[in-house]
Amino acid sequence: MTKTPTPQGFREQDAYRALVAACEHAGLDSRGAALIRLGENALYRLASAPVVVRIARSADLLPDVRKEVGVARWLEEADFPSVRLFPDCPQATVHDGRVVTFWRYEVSEGPAPGFTDAAVMLRKLHDVVKPTDLLLPLFDPLARVEDRLDSATTVAEEDIAFLRQRVKDLYAEYSRLDFALPAGHIHGDGHKNNLLRRPDGEVILLDFEAFAWGPREWDVCTGFGLPFRGFGWMLPEEYAQAVEAYGFDITEWPGFHTIRRIREVTMTTWLMQNVDHSPEARAEFERRVASLRHDELPRVWQPF
Structure with missing residues (x-):
């Protein structure tokens, strides 16, 4: 073809x-x-x-x-x-x-889904049986990042070079991880903004773009580990509720910070695609790259 x-x-x-x-x-x-x-x-x-x-x-x-x-x-x-x-x-x-x-089109009504809703949804998703004839790609934690870097013609060369080296280092770290959970189908981007609450109160899952076969730790980190430890967006009691709902505390797993830093790079390069659309997007991208050079938590990032 x-x-x-x-x-x-x-x-x-x-x-x-x-x-x-x-x-x-x-x-x-x-x-x-x-x-x-x-x-x-x-x-x-x-x-x-x-x-x-x-x-x-x-x-x-x-x-x-x-x-x-x-x-x-x-x-x-x-x-x-x-x-x-x-x-x-x-x-x-x-x-x-x-x-x-x-x-x-789905109507959204009522309180926006939260981090515990994400944990509940991920537990449901990981428990549902995938049909054998549905083939999923093997998970690549930094998929599309290299293409994004190649296409970034209006970003400072030193930032691109830094991100390329970061990708290389993180791939090496990722290859050495010893995962605690069994591999299976994952959403790949399972945060609360990919949930919607219908008028009847039911929460539904959106956006299947990153679905893959891979480590469940990725979904858990995205859903509530990173928001808690990486960004400080959750109170300790909220995080405890999410851990109870899913059944795993990823912040206690030795590989958590590798997954966290990979996720930060994917979030930063996603935003990089939109730096020419608004001064706010460019300023936030530059803030994120600067913070990646120093591993101080929590990150002070603005959501986009």
């Missing part, structure tokens, strides 16, 4: 062109669509139907998006509390060099 060329950059107008083409192909009306978020992906809510259109920034991500679709179908068949694909739409199709999927 001929590889679709990857367009350079990912701005709102780039995502919008893919939105219009994908909706026309699916028989949906894109007029009045509202941009929800522009980050790793672009998310649009249609005005004409209860649909969220998700646009991946590159056609190179087609295998990952096909995996997301497979995961979504598995979780729906298992009656797992998660976002659903919008029915009767072509999924993981390429338009204007971007990969597009269609999802049911």
